[in-house]
Amino acid sequence: MISAYSGTAVRAAEQPLLDAGAGPDLMQKAAYGLYHAASGLLSSRRGRIYGSKTVVLAGAGNNGGDALYAASRLLARGGSSTAVLTAADVHPAALAAFRRRGGKVLTLTEENTGTVLELCRASDLVLDGILGTGGKGGLRSPAAGLAVLEPARLRRGEAPAVVACDLPSGINADTGEARGAYLRADLTVTFGAPKAGLMAGPGAAAAGQIECVDIGLSPQLRTAGIQRLEDADIADLLRPPAPGDHKYSRGVLGIAAGSTKYPGAAVLATGAALATGVGMVRFLGPEPVCQLINLLHPEAVCSQGGVAQAHVQAWAAGPGAGEDEGQLRRAVDAMASGLPAVIDADAIAAAGPGLGPQVILTPHAGELTALLNSLGNRTDRAAVEGDPLSHVRHAADLTGATVLLKGWATLVAAPGGPVYSQAEATPWLATAGSGDTLSGILGALLATDTSGPGSPGHYARLAAAAASIHGRAGTLSARGGPVEASGLPASVRRVLAGFLQD
Numbered sequence: 098m099i100s101a102y103s104g105t106a107v108r109a110a111e112q113p114l115l116d117a118g119a120g121p122d123l124m125q126k127a128a129y130g131l132y133h134a135a136s137g138l139l140s141s142r143r144g145r146i147y148g149s150k151t152v153v154l155a156g157a158g159n160n161g162g163d164a165l166y167a168a169s170r171l172l173a174r175g176g177s178s179t180a181v182l183t184a185a186d187v188h189p190a191a192l193a194a195f196r197r198r199g200g201k202v203l204t205l206t207e208e209n210t211g212t213v214l215e216l217c218r219a220s221d222l223v224l225d226g227i228l229g230t231g232g233k234g235g236l237r238s239p240a241a242g243l244a245v246l247e248p249a250r251l252r253r254g255e256a257p258a259v260v261a262c263d264l265p266s267g268i269n270a271d272t273g274e275a276r277g278a279y280l281r282a283d284l285t286v287t288f289g290a291p292k293a294g295l296m297a298g299p300g301a302a303a304a305g306q307i308e309c310v311d312i313g314l315s316p317q318l319r320t321a322g323i324q325r326l327e328d329a330d331i332a333d334l335l336r337p338p339a340p341g342d343h344k345y346s347r348g349v350l351g352i353a354a355g356s357t358k359y360p361g362a363a364v365l366a367t368g369a370a371l372a373t374g375v376g377m378v379r380f381l382g383p384e385p386v387c388q389l390i391n392l393l394h395p396e397a398v399c400s401q402g403g404v405a406q407a408h409v410q411a412w413a414a415g416p417g418a419g420e421d422e423g424q425l426r427r428a429v430d431a432m433a434s435g436l437p438a439v440i441d442a443d444a445i446a447a448a449g450p451g452l453g454p455q456v457i458l459t460p461h462a463g464e465l466t467a468l469l470n471s472l473g474n475r476t477d478r479a480a481v482e483g484d485p486l487s488h489v490r491h492a493a494d495l496t497g498a499t500v501l502l503k504g505w506a507t508l509v510a511a512p513g514g515p516v517y518s519q520a521e522a523t524p525w526l527a528t529a530g531s532g533d534t535l536s537g538i539l540g541a542l543l544a545t546d547t548s549g550p551g552s553p554g555h556y557a558r559l560a561a562a563a564a565s566i567h568g569r570a571g572t573l574s575a576r577g578g579p580v581e582a583s584g585l586p587a588s589v590r591r592v593l594a595g596f597l598q599d
């Protein structure tokens with residue numbers, strides 16, 4: 098499990114060490130970690146450090162100090178480096194060390210911004226040390242003019258690689274918000290602990306890969322702001338069948354998805370649930386959709402009955418329900434059943450206060466905006482996309498349900514509890530029907546779960562695991578090209594086989 102903390106929490110953890118005079122030592126540890134990661138990147142991209150060109154963007158605070166000390170180490174290995182100062186008072190000792198190693202220095206102005214951008218683009222590496230946890234708001238002029246710099250991952254690998262020192266400058270360390278201009282990176286080398294702002298919203302998309310350098314803060318760090326499940330955590334949540342199992346002991350998932358207008362959603366949710374593994378799918382829906390399901394998934398047991406008559410361990414309801422009153426009624430009944438229930442798409446609008454954490458709402462940003470507005474919380478889509486962390490937490494607290502907010506980094510909030518962020522997906526997953534498969538995957542995990550509610554956040558962990566499996570399946574299906582939602586179940590099977598064999 099990766100734990101991320103707010104910038105405020107990390108600064109509080111640093112304080113006793115700073116009071117004890119360990120500041121310079123902490124900075125050297127951070128700078129060494131940054132140098133180590135940057136030199137690894139340079140070596141993999143061009144074979145060696147000797148002869149490499151680095152531009153250091155250095156702001157007024159300690160973040161600039163870290164970057165300058167790291168660049169000094171690259172100078173010592175035979176690289177060349179130019180420091181571009183974005184403020185008047187840059188860390189004096191770090192700047193002096195940089196100059197002593199032969200680094201060149203120039204000051205950024207609005208007039209020379211174009212020249213500096215050309216210098217960056219002609220270099221192998223840009224170290225972004227403009228702002229760290231002390232940053233307030235977006236980049237100010239003249240540094241704001243550098244925000245057009247694109248990292249190599251968005252330029253098909255063309256130089257330069259951009260490495261952010263602690264966090265991409267201009268991103269809020271606590272929330273991941275960008276309240277103005279900000280830089281994007283290929284790699285963020287973060288110190289002490291990952292910042293929550295690297296795992297949510299614009300910050301998650303700007304960070305690129307994340308590497309954490311241990312500078313000895315762990316004993317001081319308390320409550321994580323965001324957590325991220327890793328392979329072992331996900332494997333722990335999976336329940337493969339045991340020799341004594343039969344179909345009912347494995348778990349039955351009730352699916353109320355699709356409508357005569359959107360029958361495909363039923364096929365996708367059912368296919369994904371079967372690929373994730375359940376004892377049985379009981380499918381409820383209108384006659385023509387049942388016929389389609391029987392044809393494509395003959396193992397599913399179909400009926401047009403209601404939720405009360407179906408004996409299941411969990412529900413997945415809402416995908417493709419459209420305005421089908423029968424399906425919307427089933428979703429409402431599933432929410433009230435007390436059983437774990439994934440509620441997606443059109444059915445999310447029926448959610449209100451008083452639900453339990455076993456109900457998992459899975460909105461995209463538009464659906465979350467509508468839900469919050471219906472609960473009296475005036476907001477708009479841009480605000481939700483700008484600060485998804487606060488909005489997903491708020492929705493969980495208002496409804497009492499677990500809320501999974503889809504996106505590049507999918508966030509899952511338990512009411513009053515932990516927040517998870519999974520970012521294994523590819524933007525190719527932004528395709529119609531892909532959310533329907535997520536409902537099926539999560540429904541199957543809920544139906545086969547035998548560990549019960551257990552600790553707070555149990556359902557949020559299952560939802561995060563489903564998002565991770567879905568994201569990995571999308572990445573596997575895509576291999577750099579388009580994804581068809583109907584192809585996802587086959588990839589889900591392969592992703593799960595990987596977890597179960599390890």
Ligand SMILES: NC(=O)C1=CN([C@@H]2O[C@H](COP(=O)(O)OP(=O)(O)OC[C@H]3O[C@@H](n4cnc5c(N)ncnc54)[C@H](OP(=O)(O)O)[C@@H]3O)[C@@H](O)[C@H]2O)[C@@H](O)CC1
Nearest residue numbers: 123124127157158159160228229230231232233235237263
């Ligand atoms: N503490 C430690 O022990 C360790 C800390 N470490 C490192 O220190 C970093 C935190 O350092 P920090 O506190 O100096 O803050 P940092 O973000 O570098 O800059 C603040 C300066 O920027 C200015 N400024 C603010 N917003 C601005 C804006 N929008 N546009 C322009 N300027 C803006 C602000 O001025 P102000 O606005 O307040 O007038 C102030 O002068 C942390 O991320 C990590 O990298 C590591 O070395 C490990 C040990």
Ligand SMILES: Nc1ncnc2c1ncn2[C@@H]1O[C@H](COP(=O)(O)OP(=O)(O)O)[C@@H](O)[C@H]1O
Nearest residue numbers: 503504505522523524526527529530531532533
């Ligand atoms: N830019 C993106 N990068 C990665 N994954 C994305 C992106 N945009 C959307 N997704 C994922 O694709 C899925 C889309 O779901 P949804 O919008 O409900 O689609 P639909 O309703 O058509 O099935 C979600 O799992 C979401 O997390």
Ligand SMILES: [K+]
Nearest residue numbers: 225228264266
């Ligand atoms: K930075």
